[in-house]
Amino acid sequence: MKEESATPERKSASAKQPPEDHRLRMVNRTMQLYRNQSHALIETLHAVQESFGYLEEGVLKHVAGTLRVPLSRVYAVATFYHSFTLKPPGEHTCVICMGTACYIGGSGAILGDIKEKVGIGSGETTPDGKVSLLVARCLGSCGLAPAGVFDGEVAGKLSPDNVIDKIGRWR
Amino acid sequence: MSHHPKGKLRTDLNPSRLLTFKIDDRDVSAREDESILEVARQNGIAIPTLCHLDGLSERGACRLCIVEVRGVAKLLPSCVTFPRQDMEVITNSERVVNYRKKILELLFTERNHVCSVCVSNGHCELQNLSVELGVTHVRYNYLYPEHAVDASHSRFSVDHNRCVLCLRCVRVCDEIEGAHTWDIMGRGITSKVITDLNQPWGTAETCTGCGKCVQVCPTGALSEKGKSVAEMIKRRQFLPYLQMMRGRQEESWQK
Amino acid sequence: MTLNIEDLHQIAKIEQDTQQGFQHRINVCVAAGCLSCGSGVVKDALAREVGKRGLDNWCQVKGVGCLGLCTAGPLIALEVGGRFYQGVKVADVADIVEALGASPVDRLLYPDDSAFFQRQLRIVTENCGRIDPERIEEYIAESGYEGLYLALTQMTRQEVLGQVTESGLRGRGGAGFPTGLKWTTVAKTVDSTKFVICNADEGDPGAFMDRSVLESDPHRVIEGMAVAGYATGASQGFIYVRAEYPLAVKRVRMALSQAERMGILGNNIFNTNFSFNIKVRLGAGAFVCGEETALIASIEGRMGRPRPRPPFPAEYGLWEHPTLINNVETFANIPPIIRHGGKWFAGIGTEKSKGTKVFALAGKIVNTGLIEVPMGMPLREIVYEIGGGIPEGKRFKAVQTGGPSGGCIPQQFLDMPVDYDSLMQVGSIMGSGGMIVMDESSCMVDVAKFFMEFCMSESCGKCAPCRVGTRQIYDILCKITAGGATTEDLATLEDLCDLVKHTSLCGLGQSAPNPVLTTLNYFRDEYLAHIHDKKCLAGACKTAKEVS
Numbered sequence: 001m002k003e004e005s006a007t008p009e010r011k012s013a014s015a016k017q018p019p020e021d022h023r024l025r026m027v028n029r030t031m032q033l034y035r036n037q038s039h040a041l042i043e044t045l046h047a048v049q050e051s052f053g054y055l056e057e058g059v060l061k062h063v064a065g066t067l068r069v070p071l072s073r074v075y076a077v078a079t080f081y082h083s084f085t086l087k088p089p090g091e092h093t094c095v096i097c098m099g100t101a102c103y104i105g106g107s108g109a110i111l112g113d114i115k116e117k118v119g120i121g122s123g124e125t126t127p128d129g130k131v132s133l134l135v136a137r138c139l140g141s142c143g144l145a146p147a148g149v150f151d152g153e154v155a156g157k158l159s160p161d162n163v164i165d166k167i168g169r170w171r
Numbered sequence: 172m173s174h175h176p177k178g179k180l181r182t183d184l185n186p187s188r189l190l191t192f193k194i195d196d197r198d199v200s201a202r203e204d205e206s207i208l209e210v211a212r213q214n215g216i217a218i219p220t221l222c223h224l225d226g227l228s229e230r231g232a233c234r235l236c237i238v239e240v241r242g243v244a245k246l247l248p249s250c251v252t253f254p255r256q257d258m259e260v261i262t263n264s265e266r267v268v269n270y271r272k273k274i275l276e277l278l279f280t281e282r283n284h285v286c287s288v289c290v291s292n293g294h295c296e297l298q299n300l301s302v303e304l305g306v307t308h309v310r311y312n313y314l315y316p317e318h319a320v321d322a323s324h325s326r327f328s329v330d331h332n333r334c335v336l337c338l339r340c341v342r343v344c345d346e347i348e349g350a351h352t353w354d355i356m357g358r359g360i361t362s363k364v365i366t367d368l369n370q371p372w373g374t375a376e377t378c379t380g381c382g383k384c385v386q387v388c389p390t391g392a393l394s395e396k397g398k399s400v401a402e403m404i405k406r407r408q409f410l411p412y413l414q415m416m417r418g419r420q421e422e423s424w425q426k
Numbered sequence: 427m428t429l430n431i432e433d434l435h436q437i438a439k440i441e442q443d444t445q446q447g448f449q450h451r452i453n454v455c456v457a458a459g460c461l462s463c464g465s466g467v468v469k470d471a472l473a474r475e476v477g478k479r480g481l482d483n484w485c486q487v488k489g490v491g492c493l494g495l496c497t498a499g500p501l502i503a504l505e506v507g508g509r510f511y512q513g514v515k516v517a518d519v520a521d522i523v524e525a526l527g528a529s530p531v532d533r534l535l536y537p538d539d540s541a542f543f544q545r546q547l548r549i550v551t552e553n554c555g556r557i558d559p560e561r562i563e564e565y566i567a568e569s570g571y572e573g574l575y576l577a578l579t580q581m582t583r584q585e586v587l588g589q590v591t592e593s594g595l596r597g598r599g600g601a602g603f604p605t606g607l608k609w610t611t612v613a614k615t616v617d618s619t620k621f622v623i624c625n626a627d628e629g630d631p632g633a634f635m636d637r638s639v640l641e642s643d644p645h646r647v648i649e650g651m652a653v654a655g656y657a658t659g660a661s662q663g664f665i666y667v668r669a670e671y672p673l674a675v676k677r678v679r680m681a682l683s684q685a686e687r688m689g690i691l692g693n694n695i696f697n698t699n700f701s702f703n704i705k706v707r708l709g710a711g712a713f714v715c716g717e718e719t720a721l722i723a724s725i726e727g728r729m730g731r732p733r734p735r736p737p738f739p740a741e742y743g744l745w746e747h748p749t750l751i752n753n754v755e756t757f758a759n760i761p762p763i764i765r766h767g768g769k770w771f772a773g774i775g776t777e778k779s780k781g782t783k784v785f786a787l788a789g790k791i792v793n794t795g796l797i798e799v800p801m802g803m804p805l806r807e808i809v810y811e812i813g814g815g816i817p818e819g820k821r822f823k824a825v826q827t828g829g830p831s832g833g834c835i836p837q838q839f840l841d842m843p844v845d846y847d848s849l850m851q852v853g854s855i856m857g858s859g860g861m862i863v864m865d866e867s868s869c870m871v872d873v874a875k876f877f878m879e880f881c882m883s884e885s886c887g888k889c890a891p892c893r894v895g896t897r898q899i900y901d902i903l904c905k906i907t908a909g910g911a912t913t914e915d916l917a918t919l920e921d922l923c924d925l926v927k928h929t930s931l932c933g934l935g936q937s938a939p940n941p942v943l944t945t946l947n948y949f950r951d952e953y954l955a956h957i958h959d960k961k962c963l964a965g966a967c968k969t970a971k972e973v974s
Contacts, residue, residue, distance in 0.1 A: 039727035046669060046708055057368060069727075070345075071367040071377060072354035079356040079369075080729040080886075081710030083669050100632030100826065100862045101788035103876050136670065137713065137880075138631040142788035143459045143496025143795055154462030183737060231734035232888045234929045246928055251734045273925050277894040310918065311898050336887065355887075358712070358729075360897045362887035 023051040027059065031066050038069050041077055045084055054085045082137075090125040090132035092170040095149040096163070099138030105145035106159075111135070113160035118167055130171050184253055192258040207249040207260055208236055218262050219271060219300055221278075222337040223250045224387055226410025228346060233278075233337060235271050235300070238262045246270070268304070275300055276309045281360070282316060283332040284390070290403050291391030297335060314360075323373030326396055327385050329364070333392040336362055340384035340393060347413050352378040428689045428697050431575055434566055441567035448486040450526045451505040455555060456489035457641045458673050459634075459795075464515075465489075465500035471519040472502075485526060491642020493555035495542060497794035502534075503555060510536035510543075541811040542793050547774070549782050550758045551798045554642035559677050562684040565645040571690055573764035577653050578698045581764075586657040587613055590760070592768030594780035599625055599716070599753030600831065600857050601933070602779075602846040608750060611740040612658040615748035620660035622651050623744065623751045625721060626667035626674070629713035630829030631880060633860030635784040636754035638796050640667065640674035643758070644681035648704060650757030652691065653764055655702040658750050663704040666721055669711065679706055713830070713884035717932050718743075718751045720886065731886045732932035753858065755784055775801030779845035789826075789862040792817050802843040805835065809863060820865040823964075824948070828857030830877045830884070831937035833944030834870060853944040855937070869966035870949040871956055874942045875903040881938035892935030895926035899942060906953060909960035909969030916957060920946065 030047035034040030044067065048059050055078050064074045078084050096114070098107055114133060115121050122135040141147040144156025150166055184204040191200045194211050201210040206229070211218050221233040231251040238249045241259035246267060254260070261267070278297065286292050300306075318331035341353040341364065352375050356365045366375035385393040386405045394403055445451065454460075454469040473487045493501045498512035502522070511522065511534040518534055525531045548554070557564035565571070577586050591606025612620060624647060628636040640647060651663045667675055682704055685691040693701040712730045715721045718739050720730035725744060743749025759781060763771045772780050779801035785808070788794050792814030799808060805825060809815065816822050824834040833854035835842070842848050846856050864873065882896040902919045905911040923939035923946075930936045946953060955961045960969045 039725070041727035042710055042724065043708065043727075046710065060368065070351035070354065072352060072365055072369075073728075075365060075368045076354040076356050077727070077729055080358050081712050083709075083711035098631070100630075100829070100860065100876070101794070103631075104789045104862060104864060104868060104873075137629065137711070138633070139458075139670070141459055141462050141496075142632055142634055142786060143499065144462060145788060145794070147462070154458070156462060183741060230888070232890070232931060234889050234891055234931065237929060248734060248931075270925060270929050273921070274890050274929060277898065277925075278890055280898070281890075281894045311922070312901060314894075314897065314901075336890075336893070355729075357887070358714075359883055359885035359887045360893055362893070 024059070024062070026051045027063065028066075031063070036066055036068075038067050041067055041069055041074065042081070045074075045078060045081075049084055054088050057086075085123070087125070091130050092151050092167075093132045093134060093149075094163070094167055095134045095136050095139075096158075097136045097139040097141065097145070097147045097149075099136070099142060099145075101142035102138075102146040107146035107148075110146060110148075110158060110160050110163050113164060114167070117164050126171070128171070131167055190254060190256040192254045192256065192260065194260045195262055196259075201254050203253065205253070207238060207247075207252050207254055210254060211249065211260075211262060216262060217303075218249050219303060220250060221296065221300065221335060221389060222339070224339050224342075224407065224410065226347070226407070226412075226414045227339060227342045227387070230338060230342075233335075234274055237267055237270060239264050239267055272304050272306050273310075275304055275306050276311055278335050279306075279309050280311045280313045282314075282318065282334060285332075289333060289391040290394045290398070290400055291333070292400055294400075294404050295391060296389035318363075321372050322396070323371035324378070324380075324396075325373065326380060327372065327382060328394055328396055329372055330392055330394070331363060333390045334364060335390055335392070336364070337389060338364070339387040339389065340364060343383045343387045343410070347410065347417065348379060348381050348383050349417075350377050350379050350381075353384060428694060430696065431572075431579075434571060434575060437563055438567045438569075441563045445486070445567070448484065449506070450485040452485065452487045452522070452526075453490040453493075453503040453505060453555060454487065455491070455493040455499065455501040455503075457492035457554075457638055458671075459492065459496035460499035460501055461673070463499045467516055468500050468502070468514050468519065471516045472522065475519050475523045479523060481523070481526075485523070488558045489560070490556060491554045491559045492551070492638040492796055494546075494551070494796045495536070495793060496796065497792070498536060501536075504530070505556075509538065512536045542795075542797070542814065545807065545812050546798050547782050547800050548798050549762055549774075550639060550646075550755055550784050551642070551796070552762070553646065554638065554796075557643065559642050559644055560680055562645060562681065562688065562690075565643070569765060570645055570761070571649055573761035574649050574652050574656075574690070575696055577656055577764050578696050578700055583613060583657050583659070586653060586764065589763060589768040590657070593759075593763045593771035594768075594775075594778075595756065595759055595763065595771065596779065596846060597752060598755035598759070598783070598858065600828070600855060602856055605752065605756055608740065608752070609654060609657055611738075612660070612748050612750040615741055617748050619662075619745075619747045620658055621744045621747060621749045622654045622658065622660045622663040623721065623725070623749060624651055624663065624665045624757055625716065625718075625751055625753045626665055626671075626678075627709045627715050627721060628668060628671075628754070628858060629716050629884075630858050630860045632786065632788050632826075632862045633829060633858050634786045635796060635859045637668075637671050637674050638786075639754050639758050639784070640671070641677055644674075644678045645685065646758045646761055647678075647754055648681055648685055648691070650752075650760035651704060652695070652702045653760050654750055654752065654757065656700050658748075660748075660750065661701050661703065663702065664707050664725055664744070665704060666707045666709060666715070666725060669708040675706065675708065682706070712886075713880070714886045714932070714934050717934060720932070721751065722749065729886070731888045732934075734931060755859070776843060776845045778847055783844070783856070783859060785859045785861045787813050787861050787863070790816055790820065790865040790868070791863040799844075801845045804841050805844055806840040808844065808861070809840070813863065816863065816865050820867065822863070823866050823868060824864045824870065826854075826862040826864065826873065826941070827860065828855035828937075828940070829860050830880045831855060831933065831940055832857045832860075833940045834864070834873065834948065835944075836948040853940065853947060855940070867964055867966060869907070869962050869964035870945040870952050871903065871907050871962075872964075872966050874945045875900065875907055877941040878903055878938070881934065885934065885938075889929075889931035889935060891926050892930040892932075892938065895922055895930075896935070896938055898922055899926065899939065903942070906956045907962070907967040907969070909956060909967075911957050913957060916953060 125132040188203040237246040239261040322328040502511040595605040596602040715730040724730040739749040
């Protein structure tokens, strides 16, 4: 099973008949917790995203079948909510907050600089698969505006230069 | 799950209670569970609609059927608003007529509705509405989104350029056919109707090929292949009948 | 295990004695704001330092919830002496421990007489920054769950409803609907299954009150919900919380299992026949889920698209059953109302806006952070005294309240009392409590554009006016800020705002034009400068003229 997760393409091929790997076990456990009821869909998608990093098509089919939710409805829910992503994320993730306080504090300029110098916009990943950029509505760290999250660590009082610098260190 | 007959959300309305109220200064009578729209149509009073279709659940989403009710500040969608004793409804004030026009204009700007090359030219509800409401020009900028045509299905095709997101296709597929092949992905201005996992219609495993979605589509977004413009008239007479016959055995996915 | 009041008092007593046993208590803020500037390591270093010196029985180091002054984080409060240290680093730890019992470390001291702490009135946040949010015992030691006990054992449902109604409490989520009326409506429905939902999907950009309360004092919200369950006849509750708040989610889950273990949630609470359980449901990033019917759809596992109301959730809500939905802050007000009575609460605030309000102060202001003030405090006092004014000697321009549904309040209304009705009068709303201050360098057209972009991408897309209208408005605002708009565009903009406001299906669409309408009303000159002179008065937009 292990070698199957080597590349994203192989992953989706293997997931057509999902292997009972540990990632899937977590998803199944979530569904069982809700006795496979259809209203567990969003909680289950959270579990899929947490264990797979994104919503992989084969797993979506598995979830649809188990919870008895129509395929198109699963896709609809997966694309309605912004927390979910259908694309595998990059190795590192940079989240820039675009809440009001951060916007007033200049996070728009930071995004502009990332677009210009790193070449990615919100929701995009660099071609080498190293860095993904996401935009948050509000991290709730308004006291530190403009704020961002770099691989899970919140950083405050950002400037275009120190953000480009942080991203540069990942590549 | 107690669903009201006719798929309505209102379990609180009593179909055996009758009342009288006024529509455009005319006295009318109604059952408590009949919407203002239904009663208006029974009395020959026309209210424009787009997402509404007899035989499908109501969405209250296109906002074209808004009416004024005396004493109520908000405009109310007549398809999901129920009359009260002595209510006074105005369906054609200048205010609502203007709003309806503007909403219709917004719909024209949203996608690429080019009637002259559309298979539904002459049989299109959007086109008819613009004639009915006297929309001759559009005051807003066209958005010109890029949308593809999916002709992968052997008998039907979907042209997203003509879609007005009324979701009649989604509802008929779920509520009447029971397949739920269609749904709507994304949100806001990026919303789009999809089949199964946003895949080409022809590859959607759940589609029974019944073609009901094509029949209920108000525009040329869903059409039958190989039909000429003259032949592309949609028939929906079966809908209220099927709704009655099939009942609502299970919880609807489309609320 | 079933507790009675003696057990509660016993737990409280043991806890209080333990606390009293320490000569010194160091409270380190471990809410998200301070954590993100490193308060976690500071706390660990302090504990190590105390241990190293063998002072474990003399000085207690504990993590507490939000102290409020996020701008000065990491913050530390010394409970004996009541002093605050700001911007504490690991390197300062030895000095802090050394100075205990002697004169404080001057370089870290936050000024004692600061209006920031003096002028606040804390009810909702009374425990924030004082108790360890991860221990139920500390909540109980602060009279926690006494309100629930009182309600269950000594009050009828009717009496609870009466107290809440008498308190005059209004919903803290935005619109300010009277809480007592909402509760009474749900209580009157005859269904045997009812639900209580806590809306913790705090979506306004620039608002973090609910997050702070959940992170700092989660049991208070649980207690409020249980009281609501008793009063309305519901036995199941849900907390719908944003997935973007992992710390809040963790602490709420922890609090729930502690309460369950003590029998404060579950069957036959306090030996009565009342049973109540609470489950957590995660949001998934959709602002529109703050709307009640959309939130319900989301808990049911569907897309968060609002449906037309009526029927209202109070009679036809979650899984078609009567459902009470209140926001975090509303529930957090309930325990003190039950403990002290509705009359006490009604004595605070103004005639039509009772109690206090928690605000998240942010933007161009010296003291960024979380504050709680009585309703009716003049805006000027909040901005200049508690907030400390505008940094870098810049000039005040506006305060934005109510997030994307609210408006911008200009200087001329600085002396206005902050309450539901006054805010409404000037075209804004109370909203959930975000308060963003803007100075002369903020362009009001750009701010309006920011909020419209937000509404456009958060629009669920169900109704045509909001789906297409917000996009059209956004396009025109882009054109204006780029210096390419004409006077006709301005007319179209106003026309579209009117359309979206009056014909949209839900509150998101109906209020989306507010930021544009208020800025058009109070800062029209800025719009005109962009259009006629191709110039941004604040110097924030790159207009066509300046680019070329």
